Amino acid sequence: MTPRPRPAVFISAGESSGDHHGAAVAREIRRKLPEARLFGIGGREMDAAGVSRIAGLDELSVMGGTEVLRRLPGFLRLERRIRRLFVTEDVRLFLPIDYPGLNLRLARSARRQGRRVLYYIAPQVWAWREGRARKLRRDCDRVLTVLPFEAALLARYGVRTDFVGHPLLDATHAPDGGVGARPTTGSGVAMGGRPSDSGRVIGLFPGSREQEVRCMLPVFAEAARELAGRHRDLDFIIARPPHLPESLYAEAGFPTAGAREATTRSWAALTKSGTITLELALAGVPMVVGYRMGRVEWAIGRRLVRVPSIVLVNLVAEAPVVPEFLQDGLTAEGAAAALETLLHEEAPARREMLRGFEVVRERLGHPGCATRVARHAIELLTNPDSERCPGTPC
Known part of the structure; x- marks a missing residue:
């Protein structure tokens, strides 16, 4: 009797x-189901977690419609490779993570081939393009949400869903349960090892895509230079993801570090919108948010967006906790002035923002998200007839 092939999972x-x-989930799947074979597209962390990668993040890093069109032939070739791999490796479970442009199309292909689909970190249909909710209902066995309000919204569209808490809590959970403590005045070390009189390092977080960095970094760096001119005791650091070249940041004139290091060292931050705002909030880093995009994309987006803020911190808190500057409203002068109100430990704006961060932490659930996602994945792999969430509470 021929033994059944080891179950294969594709993480995207x-x-x-x-x-x-994805790396955190891969490690949990391997721990709970050692015989599983893991394939995917991702970066170095998924590599290290034992995922056999067929494409890297540099092949997927685009922003805006014109850039997508320019690289469309390459995307189509990649999709064909993945569909073939679904068949040649008998992938039983497709596990997409956010990134809806590609992942929703792959989910459709997987579903048509009779494979299970577990969507982790749901596309933000609550912000715009609610039609995606119908695709999630049609093409996914289950959708796992990481923001507290998403599960109820998707359930209204008939999507089988479950709130698993936010994965950032796994990395930022502190024993006392509070927002992570920041370096106190006088305790810091400036870039290059030079002691800082104040310990105040300002982090600049212009994004993880090359196009975002080119769009956001010039104005972020100009705001930093304005602050540096008024506060000689400040130091600055730019968060650079490992798949983007150092040369992209050279003109800004500030040193770079990985996002986690930059977050840990920052006393305050100027950041693009997105998940990074939750990371900073959970780490207790007061912030100002700025975002720009191409004028065509902005004209389309402003007509589609259905939420009062693009900042996840504000949406989770249901309050304007963090100031945001969008498109033409994002200027170096405005961003620098808003950051200036957050520089001193006892500043009212800083203390009020930190209180808002506590609300965000409480609403994001409990640590252990990767374990819960792996439980869903294994339940779908081992129970072909399963349609609903595992019996164990999530």
């Missing part, structure tokens, strides 16, 4: 954060 992550979260 299109950005640095997805690579990190």
Whole structure:
């Protein structure tokens, strides 16, 4: 009797954060189901977690419609490779992580081939393009959400869903349960090892895609230079994902570090929107958010967006905790002035923002997200007739 092939899972992550979260889930699947074979697209962390990668993040890093069109032939070739691999490796479970442009198309292909689909970190249909909810209902066995309000919204569209908490809590959980403590005045070390009189390092987080960095970094760096001119005791650091070249940041004139190091060292931050705002909030880093995109994309997007803020911190807290500057409203002068109100430990704006971060932490659930996702994945792999969430509470 021929033994049944070891179960195969394909994990699809299109950005640095997805690579990190996908690696955590891969490790948990391997721990619970050692015989599983893992394939995917992602980055170095998924590599290290034992995922056999067929494409890297640099092949997927795009922003805006014109850039997508330019690289469309390459994307189509990659999709064909993945569909073939679904067949040649008998992939039983497709596990997409966010990145809906590619992952929703692959979910459709997997579903048509009779494979199970577990979507982790749901596309943000609550912000725009609610039609994606119908695709999730049609093409996914289950959708796992990481923001507290998403599960109820998707359930209204008939999507089988479950809130698993936010994966960032796994990395930022502190024994006392509070927002992570920041370096206190006088305790810091400036870039290059030079002691800082204040310990105040300002982090700049312009994004994880090359196009985002080119769009956001010039104005972020100009705001930093304005602050540096008024506060000689400040130091600055730019968060650079490992798949983007150092040369992309050279003109800014500030040193770079990985996002986690930059987060840990920052007293305050100027950041693009996105998941990074939750990371900073959970680490207790007060922030100002700025975002720009191409004028065509902005004109389309502003007509589609259905939420009062693009900042996840504000949406989770249901309050304007963090100031945001969008498109033409993002200027170096405005961003620098908003950051200036957060520089001093006892500043009212800083203390009020930190209180808002506590609300965010409480609403994001409990640590252990990767374990819960792996439980869903294994339940779908081992129980072909399963349609609903595992009996164990999530």
